[in-house]
Amino acid sequence: MLAVIGSPVSHSLSPLIHNRFARALDLPYAYMAFDVTPETLGDFVGAARALNMAGFNVTMPLKRLVLPYLAEDPGARAPGGAVNTVAVRGGGLYGASTDGSGFLLSLDMLDLGAGSGGALVLGAGGAARAVASALRGRGVYTRVAARRPDMFPEKYADERLPWDRIGRAARGAELVVNATPLGMSGTGAQFDDFEFLDSVGRGGIVYDLVYSPRKTHLLMEAETRGLRAVNGVAMLVGQAALSFEIFTGRRPPDAVVSETLEAVIRDTG
Ligand code: NAD
Numbered sequence: 001m002l003a004v005i006g007s008p009v010s011h012s013l014s015p016l017i018h019n020r021f022a023r024a025l026d027l028p029y030a031y032m033a034f035d036v037t038p039e040t041l042g043d044f045v046g047a048a049r050a051l052n053m054a055g056f057n058v059t060m061p062l063k064r065l066v067l068p069y070l071a072e073d074p075g076a077r078a079p080g081g082a083v084n085t086v087a088v089r090g091g092g093l094y095g096a097s098t099d100g101s102g103f104l105l106s107l108d109m110l111d112l113g114a115g116s117g118g119a120l121v122l123g124a125g126g127a128a129r130a131v132a133s134a135l136r137g138r139g140v141y142t143r144v145a146a147r148r149p150d151m152f153p154e155k156y157a158d159e160r161l162p163w164d165r166i167g168r169a170a171r172g173a174e175l176v177v178n179a180t181p182l183g184m185s186g187t188g189a190q191f192d193d194f195e196f197l198d199s200v201g202r203g204g205i206v207y208d209l210v211y212s213p214r215k216t217h218l219l220m221e222a223e224t225r226g227l228r229a230v231n232g233v234a235m236l237v238g239q240a241a242l243s244f245e246i247f248t249g250r251r252p253p254d255a256v257v258s259e260t261l262e263a264v265i266r267d268t269g
Pocket of ligand 1 (some may be wrong): 147175178181189209210233
């Protein structure tokens with residue numbers, strides 16, 4: 001058995017994605033969504049051990065709260081210490097983050113990259129750290145703009161700039177990644193303005209990790225400027241493929257991952 005835990009979690013696309021992987025690989029796993037709060041996390045962990053689950057994904061608000069339950073420090077495998085994948089082995093819990101590697105996999109699936117203009121990552125949280133460190137690992141010059149750039153670990157970025165210099169940070173960038181919740185439905189928070197997009201390099205890519213709504217205000221503004229707009233569904237499927245491999249030992253083939261991405265886009269609008 002596999003699961004995603006968090007709260008709220010009922011609208012999670014993870015069951016759809018992982019159950020497709022299991023069917024495609026003919027593996028006997030069922031993947032479910034469980035609403036688990038910080039108060040019930042301990043009970044869930046006990047149940048996961050007792051039921052001998054293969055593993056579970058962790059989403060908001062549990063990504064850091066799960067750390068004390070892990071058998072070892074996820075360290076470098078989870079930049080910023082936010083875990084999205086927990087494997088259960090012999091009663092022990094082992095954490096990892098597939099956000100950064102899943103993001104890179106999504107770039108490869110969509111045949112996207114960031115050339116000499118480099119990348120700009122917006123935000124300083126778990127997703128921003130994972131994405132920035134993955135891009136740097138690929139040799140991409142990576143700037144980060146955040147409200148508290150000093151809070152962003154130096155080792156994950158080439159340059160850290162304050163939010164009010166976002167226009168300068170975007171200058172010539174070939175890839176801009178929104179790793180803040182700005183524009184996400186339900187939060188009400190929105191970018192103050194989109195002028196910074198005028199500084200992005202010609203033909204650049206704007207990748208919003210937000211996938212609800214599918215087309216955020218940021219992506220609409222990117223398209224009106226002739227930039228390529230990509231939403232967070234691609235990363236969601238990429239990180240799921242890598243979590244699935246950690247849980248089951250089997251990596252869904254690239255064709256299955258791409259078909260799953262198409263199916264999610266088709267079936268969930
Ligand atoms: P987090 O809470 O760890 O970090 C959020 C960051 O956004 C923080 O640095 C915060 O300061 C910043 N922020 C919030 N409001 C802001 C504002 N008004 N102006 C400037 N910065 C602001 O969250 P996270 O886990 O890093 O997730 C960030 C976003 O990425 C969320 O929308 C999440 O849904 C999305 N995400 C998507 C995927 C995917 O697979 N597509 C995976 C992980 C996260």
